Amino acid sequence: MDIQLQNLRKTYGSAVAVADMSAKIPQGRMLALLGPSGCGKTTTLRMVAGFIAPTSGSIRVGATDITTLPAHKRDTGLVFQSYALFPHLSAAENIAFGLRRRGVARAEREQRVTAMLDKLKLSGLADRLPRQLSGGQQQRVAVARALVINPSILLLDEPFSNLDAKLRESTGLEMSRLQREFGLTSIFVTHDQTEAMSIADTIAVMKDGELQQIGSASEIYERPANRFVADFIGRANFLAGRILRREGQDAVAELAAGLEMRLLDPGAAALPGAQGEALLRPEAIALADHASPGSFKATVEQISYQGAIANLHARLADGSAIVASVPPEDARGLAPGKLVGLAPKPAALIWFAKS
Amino acid sequence: MTISFRSPLGFVLLLLAVLAFGYLLLPILVVVAAPLGDTGYLAFPPRGLTFKWYAAALHDTRYLSALAVSLRIALTSALIACTIGVAAAYGLTRFSFPGRRLLEAIFLSPLILPTLVLAVGLTLFFTRTGLLVGSWKLVAAHVIVCTPYVLRVSLPVLRRFDRSLEEAARNLGASPVMAFFLVVLPVVRPGIVAGTVLAFITSFDEVVLALFLAEPGAPTLPVMIYSAVQLGFEPSVAAVSGLLVLATLGLMILYHLLGTFGGRRN
Structure with missing residues (x-):
């Protein structure tokens, strides 16, 4: 079923934990709530789970308003960050817990638990207590326990943060596969933008309780709504500048003390004289000769090879640092101290007016 | 080190x-x-x-009936103290409200109040009000002194309890009451059992309140031993004490086994 959050708000005294959060998640899709700690993402998730009562606003699942429904009557499956497995119950009993509460008959219960154990590669571990399982196995039991009740909403609270990096990626993809297979509408809380981008259909970026931007991974990466989003998602260079003149929809700005650059559709507020910053992603920079027109003159400070790319750390004439990700073969022959030209690729510059 | x-x-x-x-x-x-x-x-x-003194102790009906009285009172007191203590500990750890620290101090205060003062006070109170009769007077008194033991042990256990377990139970469809009985209680059970055993031993061993409040015709075992020692120290009294030591040893072993193996399954 689809989920609709409408002007969801939670305040503690004068502190605003979540301010007017609105989002719509279509049936079978996954929304990632992404942001630094304290941004209100977990509070939002806990409001959907029913552990926190919203100050105002509403939560709808399908046509039903569940805003005031107690947690145990909501049909949600939640995977906790700490997994929260019942330490006194075996893996199978943990998974069966929700089925028992729903009064599922013994035969069907056992069959569904076994099927879920198989699906999550846990067969053979059914009788183990949580403390006898590895972190990855515990995580899978937690997922199985949430999935087996066939919830109308799946909630994931940083479910991979306690796994090591390698396991995290494969588990994330597996989770995404299961979520699609079960056709579950999901909300996924994370502070890891790579995780959010790789498994969520839609990403809601939050900061200080406020929704900053909501959209697909590519929308958020390519057209960030503000400087915070641009900075939080991926790597970003910000070049201070000033608008010189308008040219129709576009504008020409002076960036990083000296270079005139064309900005595509920077918005109506970008009037001549306005101060601001231009976003330039490291991979949207091409290496050029330092004398070539339309490129920033920069002094190479450090080159770090990453295999598929090389990151070029350089300093511009106005003293600001810049990072360019270039093909390793382009960086060959460069050394610290060398003067290079850094040319922004077409339409790579995004203007943020000074607030 | x-x-x-x-x-x-x-x-x-x-x-x-x-x-x-x-x-x-x-x-x-x-x-x-x-x-x-x-x-x-x-x-x-x-x-x-x-073994004749031991045999005499085991065949002396006065000691046997006193033992029955003591067991009944200790068991009743321990169970009531367990219920009150766990409920109080849950409330004190789970909710924050004004006066919480004060309430906790009041609950624990019988630990430092001289038993004699309590005994005199309760004797006067029960005589005046006639509120409780028979062995319930002593049970009530023992509940007062035993509850702090249960509370003392349960408080840290419940404070350490991971609240997300309770939330997980509710998320899976258990009402708050069900979540308490299906998840909270089994997980903190070792602590609660320890507190209840302590309460049982405290009540079983208690002599001052029992001297004041026990039914005249039905003394508890400690009272019985106390009067026997005053009348003349015959070996059968020591044999009763010896049996108690052995029984306690048995109880400790049982508790240890329960603590080791009982904590694994519900």
């Missing part, structure tokens, strides 16, 4: 430990062994070997 017993410091520590345990345990050995002597009065080390 580990200290080898071969080092001089380690040797001194070992010696001190042996002396301390000897000092603590030797009187118990005397109590258990002395009634084995065939002298007609208590002597240690016992001379001769007879």
Whole structure:
């Protein structure tokens, strides 16, 4: 079923934990709530789970308003960050817990638990207590326990943060596969933008309780709504500048003390004289000769090879640092101290007016 | 840090430990062994070997009925103290409200209140009001002194309890009450059992309140032993004490087994 959050708000005294959060998640899709700690993402998730009562606003699942429904009557499956497995119950009993509460008959219960154990590669571990399982196995039991009740909403609270990096990626993809297979509408809380981008259909970026931007991974990466989003998602260079003149929809700005650059559709507020910053992603920079027109003159400070790319750390004439990700073969022959030209690729510059 | 017993410091520590345990345990050995002597009065080390004092103690109906009274009162008191103590500990750890610290201090205060003061106060109170009758007076008194033991042990256990477990239970469809009984209670059970055993032992062992509040015709075992010792120290009294020591030992072993194996499954 689809989920609709409408002007969801939670305040503690004068502190605003979540301010007017609105989002719509279509049936079978996954929304990632992404942001630094304290941004209100977990509070939002806990409001959907029913552990926190919203100050105002509403939560709808399908046509039903569940805003005031107690947690145990909501049909949600939640995977906790700490997994929260019942330490006194075996893996199978943990998974069966929700089925028992729903009064599922013994035969069907056992069959569904076994099927879920198989699906999550846990067969053979059914009788183990949580403390006898590895972190990855515990995580899978937690997922199985949430999935087996066939919830109308799946909630994931940083479910991979306690796994090591390698396991995290494969588990994330597996989770995404299961979520699609079960056709579950999901909300996924994370502070890891790579995780959010790789498994969520839609990403809601939050900061200080406020929704900053909501959209697909590519929308958020390519057209960030503000400087915070641009900075939080991926790597970003910000070049201070000033608008010189308008040219129709576009504008020409002076960036990083000296270079005139064309900005595509920077918005109506970008009037001549306005101060601001231009976003330039490291991979949207091409290496050029330092004398070539339309490129920033920069002094190479450090080159770090990453295999598929090389990151070029350089300093511009106005003293600001810049990072360019270039093909390793382009960086060959460069050394610290060398003067290079850094040319922004077409339409790579995004203007943020000074607030 | 580990200290080898071969080092001089380690040797001194070992010696001190042996002396301390000897000092603590030797009187118990005397109590258990002395009634084995065939002298007609208590002597240690016992001379001769007879089980007749133990047999006499086991066949003395006064002791047996006093034991029954003590067990009944200790069990009732411990169960009531367990219920009140766990409920109080849950409330004190789960909710924050004004006066919470004060309430916790009040709940724990019987631990520091002299028992004699409580005994006199309760005797006057029950005489005036006639509120409780029979053995319930003593049960009520013991509940007052036993509850702090349950609370003392349950509070830290419940404070450490991971609340997300309770939330997980609710998320899976358990009402708050069900979540408490299906998840909270089983997880914190070792602590609660320990507190209840402590409460049981406290009540079973208690003599001051029992002297004041026990039914005239039905003294508890400690009261019975106390009066027997005052009348004349015959070996059967020591034999009763010896039996109690053995019973306690059995209880400790049982508790240890429950704690080790009982905590695994519900």
